[in-house]
Amino acid sequence: MREGDTLVLTCAVNGNPLPTEITWSRANDSLPERAQVEGEVLTIPMLSMLDNGTYSCQVANKHGRSSDQYVLVVYDPGSIVETQTSVPYAIVGGILALLVFLVICVLIVMVWCSIRQKGSYLTHEASGLDEHGEAREAFLNGGDGHKRKEEFFI
Structure with a gap:
């Protein structure tokens, strides 16, 4: 996810009977202050790099407990844009290398044909x-x- 995005996680709940206890937590830290929990849905608006971490959803019914984890990695939007601009340079470089190769091949063929037409030296x-x-x-x-x-x- 990028900084500024909104994260919405849903804890898929099933079982017989349906779990009644649903809790969200973050490993080694508390949930961000902006986090909103509504039942099985966790929403974190305006993500920042400080929100990186492992988020867990724990559910329980009278027969037991279960949990699932989600690893959140928030990227700086500037770093994503930088990596995308390097792709066109690689394509242009590849095209230029191909053109240089073709020019060299044409020159070699022209010299070879010129020598063949003149005969022996x-x-x-x-x-x-x-x-x-x-x-x-x-x-x-x-x-x-x-x-x-x-x-x-x-």
Whole structure:
């Protein structure tokens, strides 16, 4: 419950014969001054954190007694609001993390596709091209069992 709320507890009474004695108490303390007891109903208006505790309902008839307990925890309304505002930040953070992941994936795919379209990477020295992209020389291996080099200038 939150501070300022009204607590209404009902002690469910049954038995044969019906219990005639119904008492409300609070463990290790007395009932708050604002508490109102009407038969099996306990009402505490304008709850405060001082009302925290274990409340008991005891009933009795000529055959015996029975009781039940209720643990009341009163929260400060400010602390509840604070925890609720952290949820949207977690959602926004998750969405941003997903977007960053997707951007990285798109960049990786773009680089991979770019490399595949260009073919293998050759340096100018390995390709036989000068710094202007023109052929300097070409070496061919002959297919007659021995290797020979032939130079072609273009």
